[in-house]
Amino acid sequence: MNRFSVQITNVDGLTSQQTQLSQLCGSKQLFRDRYQILGILGRGGFGITFLAKNALLPGNPLCVIKQLCPKASNPQSWQRACDRFEKEAKALGKLGSHSQIPMLLDYFTQNGEFYLVQEYVRGSTLAQEVRRIGPKNEAAIKKFLQELLPVLQYLHKHRVIHRDIKPQNLLCCEDDQRVVLIDFGAVKEELVEACENSINKTPTTNFVGTMGFAPPEQFSLRPVYASDIYALGMTCIYLLTGKGPLEFDYDPNTGEICWQKQVDISDNFAQVLGKMVKIPLAERFKTADDVIKALDQEKYLPNLSNCLATQKLKSKSITQEANQQVYVPPVARTASAIRAWKAKLKETKSLS
Structure with missing residues (x-):
């Protein structure tokens, strides 16, 4: 018996019921004897x-109330939805200790509808920012990824797939400029599946996500951690161009959008973004850890290039290093190895 195990006497009328909260907007009447709807x-x-x-509460703190309206067709699907909602709400509640995820304050059902009460984050979405000040540059996108990828690490560590990462679901906090990820799709997906699947388990065609930002496997109702990577990559492309995924032409052979000529970024960073938005799962980054490692390697490439162009180790100094065991920094050792590899490759090509 869970907290939502109640008898529903008029399930068919739930979907057409006028929402109580809409009627309370601007009124002094309280919802659940505590919330004033603004x-x-x-x-x-x-x-x-x-x-x-x-x-x-002292100070009357602001909060966000999300009203989810499942289309329950019978008491069995309603009870199944209740079970799924409680499970996912508890999982969401465990994530609230992260500074970039709004804290879950309460969850409950009333009049056949589900409610989540969350911390209110004052700020504007990244979509609003782009519309107001225009697209961002490569340095800003890299900084954005440095902020968001650890959040994905945190979510995936807790076995949560967001399912709906997009500029509209990313808030730039007005107080400290941190980026906050909102509107998790996991609860919605569980409710849709529970309500739309009948007793006979008829397959549902509904999916949770946003066209263009969601990868193909999500349309097949098979999201994986890499699905969030794809959506994050598409978000980066939007932030660089100001254009949504559906506004681009696409390659008829691969199905991937043609975005590369629309941005002014380094080739190395373009390769990282390109791998984030690969349609085949086998070619896409699997985890946030993989993207972070790729970005770290990309960060050192200019230094390695400078080493290759300007540092020449003389044979005498090499002999001294060998005899005296002089310490050589890792970057210099790597640069030396790359030079040797390039020389060998050039020699092989000349022989062929």
Whole structure:
């Protein structure tokens, strides 16, 4: 018996029911005897998001109430949705200790609808920022990835796939400029699956995500950790160009969007982004760790290039190093190895 095990007497009427929170907008009447509803923050296919304040706590702190409206066709699917909702809400609650994920304050059902109450983060979305000040440059995108990839590491470590990473779900906090990831799709996906699948387990065609930002495997209802990598890569391309994925032409052979000529970034960074948005899973970065390692290697490439162009080790100094065991920094050793490899490659080509 869970906290949502209640008898539903009019399941068919739940989907057409007028939402109580919409009626309370701007009113002094409290929702659940504590929340004053200030207004609507957004609407989507799965429900409505409201801005509210807790009238019982000192200072009346602001919060966000997400109202999810499942289409339960019978008591069995409703109970299944309740079980899934509680499971995913608890998982979401465990993530709230991270500074870049809004804290879950409460969750409950009322009148056949599900509610999540979360911390309110004051700020603007990255989509709003791009519309206001224009696209970002390579340095800004690298900084953005340095902030977001550890968040993905944290989520995936807790076995959570976000499922809906996009500029509209990334907030730049007004207070300290940190980037916050909002609107997790896991709870929505579980509710859709529980409600749409009948007792006979008819396959559902609904998916959670956003066209263009979601990779193909997500449309097949088989998201993996690399699905979040794909969406993050598409978000980077949007931030660089100001264009959504559906605004680009695409390669008819691979199905991938043609974005490379629309950006002014280094070849090495373009390769990293390109691997993030590969359609075949076998060719895409598997984890956030893989992307971080690739970016770290890319960061040192200019230094290695300088070593190759300007540092020439004389045979005498090499002999001294061998005899005296002089310490050689790792970057210099790597540069030396690359020079030797290039010389050998050049010699092989000349012989052929």
